[in-house]
Amino acid sequence: MTDSMHSDPIQQGIDKLVKEHPVVLFMKGTPEFPQCGFSQRVVAILNNMAVPYAAVNVLLDDAVRDGIKVYADWPTIPQLYIKGEFIGGCDIVTEMSENGELDAMLAPLRAAQEN
């Protein structure tokens, strides 16, 4: 988040969500009913990882839909955040799930949840 974003309530709201939840997915639709194939793929990957995650349906609010692109300086949705860090979109998340990086990143969260 750059200095100029701090005064924007949408950017502040997104920042709060991203920092409050260990895993946050900004997506089109909901995990139960994704409305885009790319969002659907990331939901399937996260469900396989067996960690709880917060999902934000950007289709419900154009300000969030546009705002999240500014927040990450990333032009597409879905966007995955882990521990406040932007991880990537569908292509990057898919690659990280295939090479084990995502599992390694989520393992501590899964362990914390089980304890």
Added chain:
Amino acid sequence: MRRMMQAMPDTAIPQPEELADLVRRHIPEAQVEVGLFSGDDHFEMRVTSSAFAGKSRVAQHKMVYAALGEHMRQRVHALALTTCTPQQQENI
């Protein structure tokens, strides 16, 4: 996927090769393979460049998005993107 019916800027959907040229122009030594995976505005692209060395995947993808500029915000409905360095290419 249904296209939005509201007025869109009157710009033509870019051809795959136009997108490849933009990437080649902006990213040094980029080798670009591009095609359509669905319809006429769902693109898939693979970019290999030594300029990606030492950069995170997010940074690599941002370089490609920057090269595509306004196309990314307008008529490119979807872009499935893979980036790698020539060294990674050899390992595949």
